[in-house]
Amino acid sequence: MSAPTEQPPAAHRATVGVIGAGNALWAYLAAIDRLAARGLARPGRICARNRSAWAPILDKRPDADLVGDASEVLESDADVVVVITPPDSHAELASAAVRAGKHVVVEKPLAMEPTEARRVVEEARAAGRYLMVSPFVQLSPAFRALWTAIRGDAIGHVHSARGLYGNPGSDWAPWYHTGGVGPLAEAGIYNLKSLTALLGPVGAVQAAAATGIRPREVAGLAIDDPDPDVMHVVLHHRSGALSSIVASHAIWRYRRTGLELYGAEGTANLLGDDWDPTGFEIWRVATGSWEQYESADPTWHWSDGLRELVVALRDGSEPLVDLDHDLHVLDVIHACRTAAAGGDTVPVASGFPELGLTLAFDPAAARHHDHTRAPDEQ
Numbered sequence: 001m002s003a004p005t006e007q008p009p010a011a012h013r014a015t016v017g018v019i020g021a022g023n024a025l026w027a028y029l030a031a032i033d034r035l036a037a038r039g040l041a042r043p044g045r046i047c048a049r050n051r052s053a054w055a056p057i058l059d060k061r062p063d064a065d066l067v068g069d070a071s072e073v074l075e076s077d078a079d080v081v082v083v084i085t086p087p088d089s090h091a092e093l094a095s096a097a098v099r100a101g102k103h104v105v106v107e108k109p110l111a112m113e114p115t116e117a118r119r120v121v122e123e124a125r126a127a128g129r130y131l132m133v134s135p136f137v138q139l140s141p142a143f144r145a146l147w148t149a150i151r152g153d154a155i156g157h158v159h160s161a162r163g164l165y166g167n168p169g170s171d172w173a174p175w176y177h178t179g180g181v182g183p184l185a186e187a188g189i190y191n192l193k194s195l196t197a198l199l200g201p202v203g204a205v206q207a208a209a210a211t212g213i214r215p216r217e218v219a220g221l222a223i224d225d226p227d228p229d230v231m232h233v234v235l236h237h238r239s240g241a242l243s244s245i246v247a248s249h250a251i252w253r254y255r256r257t258g259l260e261l262y263g264a265e266g267t268a269n270l271l272g273d274d275w276d277p278t279g280f281e282i283w284r285v286a287t288g289s290w291e292q293y294e295s296a297d298p299t300w301h302w303s304d305g306l307r308e309l310v311v312a313l314r315d316g317s318e319p320l321v322d323l324d325h326d327l328h329v330l331d332v333i334h335a336c337r338t339a340a341a342g343g344d345t346v347p348v349a350s351g352f353p354e355l356g357l358t359l360a361f362d363p364a365a366a367r368h369h370d371h372t373r374a375p376d377e378q
Contacts (some may be wrong), residue, residue, distance in 0.1 A: 014041045014310045017078030017102075019070045019093055020085040021048035021057065022173065024107060024303075028082050029061070031303040041310050044078040074100040080309060083107060086175045087185070091116040094131070098123045103130040103313065105306050109185045114330045121323045130312065130319055133326040135190045135275060136305035138197055142277035142295035144359035146270055150198055151358070154282055156265030158199060161243035163191030163259050165273060166251030169229060174218045176249060177226035182209075184231045185333050188247025192235075193329050194259055194274045195245070199237040201351040202332050207233040207339040212250030233336045238351070275302040282366075291366035296359070324352040 016032050018025065025046070035041035045065045048054055057064050067073060073081060074096055081097040083090055083106040091111035097104045104124065110133045111117035124131040137143050150158060165187045170176035176186065184192070196202060209228035216223040229249040236242060257269035258277060265285045271292075272278035277300075281292040305321075312319040328350045335346040 012314055013039060014079040014313050015044040015077055016041050016080045016082060016306065016310070017044035017046070017073040017076055018082045018084065019047045019073050019097075020083060020107075021046065021050065021053040022084055022086075024084040025057075027301070027303045028084060028306060031301065031306045035307060035310050040314055041080075045073045045076045047073045070096070074102065078102055079313065080105065080306070082306060086173070086179065087181045088112055088175065088179055091120050094120050095123055098127050098129045098131070101127070101129070103309055105132045105309055106134065108134040108189050109181070109330060109333070110326060111330065112180065114327065114334050117327055117330050121327060125323075130309050130321075131323060132305040132309045132319060132321055133323065134302075134305060135193050136302065136308070137190060137194045137274045138322075138325075138355065138357055139304055139308055139320055140274070140277050140295075140300050141297045141359060142272075142279050142293075142300070143194065143197075143270065143274060144357045145293060145296060145361040146268065146280040147198060147355075147357045148359050148361065149280070149282060150261065150263075150268060154266065155261065155263030155268050155284065158239075158241050158261050158263045160262040161195055161199060161241060161260060162245075163188070163195055163243070163274070164246040164254060164256060165191050165258075165275075166246065166248035166254065168252050169213065169216065169249035170218060172219055174221070174223070177216045177218060177223055177229065180227060182227055182231060182337070183229055183247040183249045184233065184245070184336055187249065188231065188233070188245050189329065189333065190274045191245045191247070191259065192332060193325070194270070195235065195243045196237075196325065196329060196332070196352075197355055197357065198259075198261065199241045199243060200239045200354075201237065201328055202235045202335075202348050203238045204236040204345050204347045205233055205332060205335045205339050206236075206345050207231060207336040208343075209340040212248065228340075231336065231340060233339075235332065236345075289368050291363070291368055293361065293366050296361065320357070322352055322355055324350075325355065328352050 081102040094106045210230045216226040259270040261268040267283045279294045339346040
């Protein structure tokens with residue numbers, strides 16, 4: 001029988017409070033459970049302003065410390081506050097949490113406007129508080145291994161890339177279709193963060209928007225004139241690459257690779273969605289066959305930004321986050337909205353430094369899929 005794993009003393013366990021009780025709550029509570037099992041965290045207060053949400057939460061978690069106002073979480077002993085409210089409140093609540101001395105994990109998008117996001121980032125930096133901004137694609141081992149391969153010239157200079165992410169929208173949250181968030185900031189932001197991480201900052205964008213489903217029925221109410229639920233964008237990266245994204249709240253199902261990258265010497269695909277990658281594959285001109293790599297950690301979850309922050313607090317290290325990159329992503333979203341409204345190419349002035357996402361992997365571990373035969377056997 002092996003010795004029990006030594007756990008950090010209670011003083012080192014981060015108390016994690018949550019503001020918001022929407023559909024993301026259960027994923028973050030499960031993340032807190034996993035951290036608690038390792039002695040890294042303990043659950044704090046949960047703010048659910050809508051009292052109708054209390055009974056379902058208490059039915060599954062009788063010991064949950066529920067409160068009705070965000071201030072009760074901010075005034076608690078929480079070390080970390082997770083913000084999962086509707087997007088138009090993210091910036092205000094993240095800012096309030098920083099001012100209350102908390103480290104913050106905030107769901108996408110950080111803010112509705114880039115100027116709001118910059119204010120929150122500046123406050124966090126001035127206060128010495130960690131700020132983890134969803135999506136957390138840069139933490140995925142599968143994505144980091146792909147990033148390492150692309151940066152290592154596995155397929156040569158990347159000239160083209162494509163991403164698509166969509167869902168049917170919401171039948172419970174009106175803000176999906178009336179709040180001005182749109183599918184790019186709610187869904188396509190995963191592809192956008194991934195492609196900018198892989199191909200570098202964007203210098204200009206082109207975009208178009210359309211409405212695929214009209215009217216919408218949300219929470220029993222008909223919305224006759226919903227926000228556009230389809231957006232197509234073309235990104236002009238300063239590296240010389242072009243990438244395109246389809247983001248939609250009118251896509252019922254799809255079956256494709258998460259990201260496609262085309263280079264001068266090969267092709268690479270991220271397998272699975274970039275919020276839930278299963279691995280990646282590479283085709284090289286030099287070998288003429290596909291190499292497939294499984295994820296180094298198939299348990300990785302899209303909520304693991306919380307784990308990254310809590311482990312950083314425990315270790316006294318820096319979490320793997322670049323807030324300049326997150327701000328650039330919001331600048332690109334803003335530029336895409338402007339481009340879709342006016343039909344013009346819109347420049348993007350901001351940028352971010354080279355990301356440090358290197359993750360070693362063994363190329364020999366690839367599964368090779370080569371179905372070619374010698375010329376005299378064809």
